[in-house]
Amino acid sequence: xxxxxxxxxxxxxxxxxxxxxxxxxxxxxxxxxxxxxxxxxxxxxxxxxxxxxxxxxxxxxxxxxxxxxxxxxxxxxxxxxxxxxxxxxxxxxxxxxxxxxxxxxxxxxxxxxxxxxxxxxxxxxxxxxxxxxxxxxxxxxxxxxxxxxxxxxxxxxxxxxxxxxxxxxxxxxxxxxxxxxxxxxxxxxxxxxxxxxxxxxxxxxxxxxxxxxxxxxxxxxxxxxxxxxxxxxxxxxxxxxxxxxxxxxxxxxxxxxxxxxxxxxxxxxxxxxxxxxxxxxxxxxxxxxxxxxxxxxxxxxxxxxxxxxxxxxxxxxxxxxxxxxxxxxxxxxxxxxxxxxxxxxxxxxxxxxxxxx
Amino acid sequence: xxxxxxxxxxxxxxxxxxxxxxxxxxxxxxxxxxxxxxxxxxxxxxxxxxxxxxxxxxxxxxxxxxxxxxxxxxxxxxxxxxxxxxxxxxxxxxxxxxxxxxxxxxxxxxxxxxxxxxxxxxxxxxxxxxxxxxxxxxxxxxxxxxxxxxxxxxxxxxxxxxxxxxxxxxxxxxxxxxxxxxxxxxxxxxxxxxxxxxxxxxxxxxxxxxxxxxxxxxxxxxxxxxxxxxxxxxxxxxxxxxxxxxxxxxxxxxxxxxxxxxxxxxxxxxxxxxxxxxxxxxxxxxxxxxxxxxxxxxxxxxxxxxxxxxxxx
Numbered sequence: 106x107x108x109x110x111x112x113x114x115x116x117x118x119x120x121x122x123x124x125x126x127x128x129x130x131x132x133x134x135x136x137x138x139x140x141x142x143x144x145x146x147x148x149x150x151x152x153x154x155x156x157x158x159x160x161x162x163x164x165x166x167x168x169x170x171x172x173x174x175x176x177x178x179x180x181x182x183x184x185x186x187x188x189x190x191x192x193x194x195x196x197x198x199x200x201x202x203x204x205x206x207x208x209x210x211x212x213x214x215x216x217x218x219x220x221x222x223x224x225x226x227x228x229x230x231x232x233x234x235x236x237x238x239x240x241x242x243x244x245x246x247x248x249x250x251x252x253x254x255x256x257x258x259x260x261x262x263x264x265x266x267x268x269x270x271x272x273x274x275x276x277x278x279x280x281x282x283x284x285x286x287x288x289x290x291x292x293x294x295x296x297x298x299x300x301x302x303x304x305x306x307x308x309x310x311x312x313x314x315x316x317x318x319x320x321x322x323x324x325x326x327x328x329x330x331x332x333x334x335x336x337x338x339x340x341x342x343x344x345x346x347x348x349x350x351x352x353x354x355x356x357x358x359x360x361x362x363x364x365x366x367x368x369x370x371x372x373x374x375x376x377x378x379x380x381x382x383x384x385x386x387x388x389x390x391x392x393x394x395x396x397x398x399x400x401x402x403x404x405x406x407x408x409x410x411x412x413x414x415x416x417x418x419x420x421x422x423x424x425x426x427x428x429x430x431x432x433x434x435x436x437x438x439x440x441x442x443x444x445x446x447x448x449x450x451x452x453x454x455x456x457x458x459x460x461x462x
Numbered sequence: 463x464x465x466x467x468x469x470x471x472x473x474x475x476x477x478x479x480x481x482x483x484x485x486x487x488x489x490x491x492x493x494x495x496x497x498x499x500x501x502x503x504x505x506x507x508x509x510x511x512x513x514x515x516x517x518x519x520x521x522x523x524x525x526x527x528x529x530x531x532x533x534x535x536x537x538x539x540x541x542x543x544x545x546x547x548x549x550x551x552x553x554x555x556x557x558x559x560x561x562x563x564x565x566x567x568x569x570x571x572x573x574x575x576x577x578x579x580x581x582x583x584x585x586x587x588x589x590x591x592x593x594x595x596x597x598x599x600x601x602x603x604x605x606x607x608x609x610x611x612x613x614x615x616x617x618x619x620x621x622x623x624x625x626x627x628x629x630x631x632x633x634x635x636x637x638x639x640x641x642x643x644x645x646x647x648x649x650x651x652x653x654x655x656x657x658x659x660x661x662x663x664x665x666x667x668x669x670x671x672x673x674x675x676x677x678x679x680x681x682x683x684x685x686x687x688x689x690x691x692x693x694x695x696x697x698x699x700x701x702x703x704x705x706x707x708x709x710x711x712x713x714x715x716x717x718x719x720x721x722x723x724x725x726x727x728x729x730x731x732x733x734x735x736x737x738x739x740x741x742x743x744x745x746x747x748x749x750x751x752x753x754x755x756x757x758x759x760x761x762x763x764x765x766x767x768x769x770x771x772x773x774x775x
Contacts, residue, residue: 245716248761249758249761251702251705251757252758255702258751259748259754262745262747263751266745385582388582431593431594435590437584437586440582444573448573448575
């Protein structure tokens with residue numbers, strides 16, 4: 106279950122904060138560690154309550170596929186949270202991009218990879234448009250993306266009606282079914298050498314690694330974080346802040362498109378409702394993982410853990426026959442509790458760190 | 463600048479209304495159509511104001527739509543399942559809204575977490591609670607008096623619309639004339655300066671969130687009275703309009719600047735788009751597209767005008 110998060114560990118060690126660490130906080134003050142413990146405790150709890158939770162085929166494989174989608178959704182939001190911006194249109198950007206993919210498969214009959222790249226380009230394009238509007242006009246990102254979301258909501262439905270006469274494409278590009286149903290175990294002598302990990306997982310892991318490396322080691326990523334941390338200082342240091350805003354939003358659109366593709370692969374259909382459920386989880390994952398709304402600092406590993414936690418809760422409560430609406434109640438309570446604890450931990454850690462020095 | 467913005471909106475609203483009246487062969491001005499136009503304008507006005515009062519202190523309330531639905535369903539439960547009289551249910555809906563708003567505010571000041579995230583969490587919780595009251599069931603056939611109130615007209619104007627206007631006047635007076643109202647604006651405009659002048663920013667935050675909840679409670683009462691039935695889906699489509707009205711109306715997201723007239727006029731404009739959709743049988747989805755474009759256009763126009771008049775805000 107931890108397999109998809111473990112490989113990213115080297116990408117973003119806890120010290121992802123770009124500001125020089127004035128005081129070293131104690132280990133227990135690390136929100137990532139807390140998340141890991143909570144996830145482990147919940148897995149133990151759920152599997153003792155219902156043994157079906159550990160069923161590799163019926164529970165664990167779909168769970169990993171779900172986590173993959175929502176890790177990428179969280180990363181899409183994280184890309185703009187790095188600036189201190191928000192992307193309220195993250196779901197609808199995914200919807201528009203998957204429409205482009207579906208259209209390409211349906212009308213042009215392109216291979217799976219070409220359609221994916223096309224959709225990613227559409228996502229990056231619409232994200233860049235949002236970034237351009239924000240950078241050029243200086244209007245709050247919340248307003249721009251909210252309006253964009255409203256507009257795209259209409260546009261996507263109109264486009265689906267125009268292209269399919271309904272709400273989804275009937276086309277099934279070759280390879281999509283494999284992404285949906287197969288695990289590594291299907292390709293190598295049962296479970297001898299391949300674990301039961303769905304094929305979508307490595308895509309999400311690659312995305313997380315890429316984003317992690319970008320923000321940790323690439324000049325571009327550091328410049329985006331600088332812009333988010335202090336725009337004026339960044340501008341004075343010669344960073345083209347406007348261009349970095351556009352880049353970050355384009356990245357957000359691109360990741361939203363990728364998340365849309367993964368969800369379409371999991372569902373087995375390119376349909377208009379893709380992305381409808383993205384908004385809340387997109388904030389949940391990074392915020393639980395310790396990324397601030399203020400900008401300037403991100404945690405990719407935390408986002409992956411945050412997404413894992415939410416999906417584990419969903420899956421576990423779902424197996425225990427909770428209804429979707431009840432799930433929402435508990436997810437909301439968990440979010441509040443986690444954030445309050447985080448706050449408490451931060452305050453205690455500050456006190457502990459201040460006193461010896 | 464606020465003046466010109468409201469003036470522009472008023473001109474656009476008047477022109478739009480006249481154009482729509484002409485385009486529908488004056489069908490819009492017949493008693494029935496005009497009545498429905500104003501009756502369903504009440505909810506967007508109040509929900510826009512509920513968002514505006516938290517924007518005044520630089521906060522957001524994502525839970526406002528779902529809270530409206532929760533209060534509406536709860537008052538339905540009180541009347542049908544608990545058998546309480548309508549006035550009690552109405553007061554309970556208002557109190558419930560105010561209490562949830564108070565909780566939002568207290569969470570914001572005690573946890574120091576961004577209000578956006580806090581209300582995102584409470585929105586999720588309220589969605590669960592809203593469903594928990596009656597599942598997928600619908601409450602209808604409650605208090606005839608309350609439903610008559612929802613359908614009643616005074617001199618040809620729906621009473622619920624008059625109620626919404628009265629609420630708007632109340633909110634405007636609160637911000638213009640009362641000390642707590644001025645404190646809210648001062649705190650939203652410059653928290654540091656407000657603190658130095660002896661204003662408690664925490665109190666301002668809690669008060670703004672409580673007021674927002676109370677207004678959501680009023681919106682719930684309007685829904686219960688005017689719609690004649692309530693279920694767990696009420697409020698789902700209110701979140702975006704709640705932001706659209708104040709933002710088109712020229713309210714600054716950063717806080718400290720509000721415009722009740724602008725919010726009301728913007729709600730009127732959104733309703734105009736809505737009505738033209740039903741009059742001309744346009745795909746419902748075009749409306750979303752148009753409103754999205756209008757919000758963006760309004761913001762860009764405001765920015766452009768600021769640049770012309772020189773200097774940053």
